[in-house]
Amino acid sequence: MTSLDALKQDVRLAVRTSARDPGFAAAAVITLAFGIGLAAAMFTVFDAVLRRPLPVQEQERVVVLWGEADGSLRRLPLHYEHFERFRQNPHTLQEVAGVLNMRASRTAVRDGERALTLNVAPVTGNFFGLLGSPPFIGRTLRPDDDVEGAERVAVISHGLWRRRFGGNRDVIGRRLTLHERELTYTVVGVAQPGLEYPGGADLWVPLVPFIKLEVVPLGRLAAHATPAQAAAELRASFEREDPINRGDLRAAASSLRDVVIGNVRPALFLLSAAAALLLLIACVNVANLLLARASGRMPEIATRHALGASRGRILRQLLTESSVLAVAGGLLGALLAVGLVRGLLILAPPELPRLEEIRLTGVPLWIAAGITGAATLAFGLFPALFASRAGASSLRASNRSSTAPKGRRRAQHALVVFQIALAVIVLVAASLLGRSLRELERLDMGFISDRLAIVQLARPGTKFESPAQVRALYDRLIPRLEALPGVVSVASLSLMPFGGAMGGIDGHFVAEGKPEAAEATRPLLNMEVVGPGYFRTLDIPLLRGRPLTDADRENSPRAVVVSETVARLFWPAQDAVGKRLGFGQPKQPEDWWTVVGVVPETRYRAMREPLPTVYLPHRQFAGASFVGHMLAIRTSGEPAAVLPSIRHAVQETDPDVLVTEAQTMARLLAGELAQPRLSAVLLGVFGIGALLLAGVGLYAMLAYIVRRRTRELAIRHALGASPSRLRALVLRQGAMMTGAGILLGLATALAGGSVLQSLLFCVSPADPLTLAGVPLVLLVVALAACYIPAQRATRADPVAVLRADY
Secondary structure, X not given: OOXXXXXXXXXXXXXXXXXXXXXXXXXXXXXXXXXXXXXXXXXXXXXXXXXXXXXXXXXXXEEEEEEEOOOOOOXXXXXXXXXXXXXXXXXXXXXXXXXXXXXXXEEEEEEOOEEEEEEEEEEOOOHHHHHOOOOOEEOOOOHHHOOOOOOOEXXXXXXXXXXXXXXXXXXXXXXXXXXXXXXXXXXXXXXXXXXXXXXXXXXXXXXXXXXXXXXXXXXXXXXXXXXXXXXXXXXXXXXXXXXXXXOOOEEEEEEHHHHHHHHXXXXXXXXXXXXXXXXXXXHHHXXXXXHHHHHHOHHHHHHHHHOOOXXXXXXXXXXXXXXXXXXXXXXXXXXXXXXXXXXHHHHXXXXXXXXXXXXXXHHHHHHHHHHHHHHHHHHHHHHHHHHHOOOHHHHHHHHHXXXXXXXXXXXXXXXXXXXXXXXXXXXXXXXXXXXXXXXXXXXXXXXXXXXXXXXXXXXXXXXXXXXXXXXXXXXXXXXXXXXXXXXXXXXXXXXXXXXXXXXXXXXXXXEOOOOOOOHHHOOEEEEEEEOOOHHHHHXXXXXXXXXXXXXXXXXXXXEEEEEHHHHHHHOOOOOOOOOEEEEOOOOOHHHEEEEEEEEOXXXXXXXXXXXXXXXXXXXXXXXXXXXXXXXXXXXXXXXXXXXXXXXXXXXXXXXXXXXXXXXXXXXXXXXXXXXXXXXXXXXHHHHHHHHHHHHHXXXXXXXXXXXXXXXXXXXXXXXXXXXXXXXHHHHHHHHHHHHHHHHHHHHHHHHOHHXXXXXXXXXXXXXXHHHHHXXXXXXXXXXHXXXXXXXXXXXXXXXXXXXXXX
């Protein structure tokens, strides 16, 4: 018989053997499939987001630079003139390019008659050249595109090309118009898949026609230079450019890869580690199942020995059976992984970086299957070696012996303890993230989010060049919206909620009568430019004074409302109402703003941290670009039902004004919680899986112990031991293994708790409720897993067992 024929025979026999014991085969295959499927799905996300390189040449040498100031969430860009001087002759950077903002801006774009809302990123002409990222089709931007008088050209992202243009190569030459600026661009190229810097960019255009106030620099490190050295060079340039007002800014530099990935790295590492632990638990579980099965097959193995089968032949057959289980589990796990990846793509928040690159490939699948196959064979080898030694005499000795050899017994118990400890670690992490999510969901936002909608508008710039033109639009639009059925109140505001470090306005303020100080040393406060009715519409309570009203117009005294923290910061022992604040470097009387009211802190800009805020009336704030891009709309019922009529009213008021985004605050809140919720749900699934696998593993181990000790238990029964005493004997062994696993798992979880700290909110890694609840849940599952083998131990018939020995 050839080796191939022998293998075929072994496989056929392995399949028939599994078919004779379908319960065991199903448990082993489902366990492996569960571990492989979850692990492969998470490894797929990890591979796409964290491991796979960006389409950038020598990506580790490309860095993004910015300034930082105490009290500000923002990563501060450079003034444009400063940027131009900084890029002339840097010592640590071979080349410097610039982008207008840290994140691409949501912008209304017209494609013929169709209106789109795209993420637009104005960049310098050398942006793509610095990255070393060639076009997917067409060409990228060049330095000569970024000069006055050049033809306006644009590059679109690979994702936009596939989503909006169906992957059609005829997109080259298409003309797209930025609605607000009324600038038309010709598409000249499609970027490489996976290039989405700055954050979520769909469309890259030259920087030249934009208002060049501030620019975020990025550069390619010179040979042997480090990001820290580049940051030090930027820090020195702050001192040279403006030592009084920007001299004490900190400078920071981070690799482009880290900026693109953002803050999802800790969560993905945690979820991938949990998936790996679950895969390991599955492997240990299958080892326990194989061991229990081998013990039950001792008579069969002994018969084969008696009929002349060699130990090597039996060992090969048993390992083939393990391999068949591993292959079946791997195939089922691959199908599960495909479904899980598709589900993750549906559930994942749109802000997840590199989302469009997540797809199930061979690499993570082969890694998960390879680990499982190797572990199954390795763990299956021990039961196979144990069973292959069986002969007629060894079988009789085995039946007379109540216990396995001490070394083997310790190894078996250690596997169960290890499995339970791993389950505890996963459950603790899942519980902590679940509790953290619960704290986020229960936050007092400082405003009422129910029955509230936020609408973003796009106005053509030539028609609304001045703040007065913008105010005239809202004088017509807001009364019309408030007259709609179901609308209670409407107010203009400057920014979408939850912009955080990427979306907000910060300003240095000084209190009248306080000692003079450099601008950079003054408190940096969050600024909101709002219209009359803002506090009523968001239902923000007034603590003192009055709100901003329609009387706060261009020619009236300048008025502001401040949050309670700002009032305490500048006037800790006085009433802030009537006091005056200066913005920037106030020199003239009109540069001072009188505080007319005080309100509590809100979490409008950053959910996790309420910011000290100064509210300025939009009629008194110079700068049309900050006035009323958004509308807050309070409704009497479900706001989603009113949004269509709001869109219609906007179009009727002025057909040139587009509604680019209209969402309920509830949906915006859900989007802000999407990432922590997804992490908590996934880790919860892993925790439940680990709990079930630990229970099955404990059951298999105790079933094996009861089978090994059947003769001993029968003798104890014959000598008068009661069923409850026999039951307690088995339960005690289960309790000892469970207790040891819980202690080991809790100790490990506490030691590694700092890893979770950045993912938690208002919850300590040593949370008492979690550390008490997880062992309790595990004990309940362990008790259920122990009960069936313990009950079986009371049913041994002494006469039948002793007669079977002879």
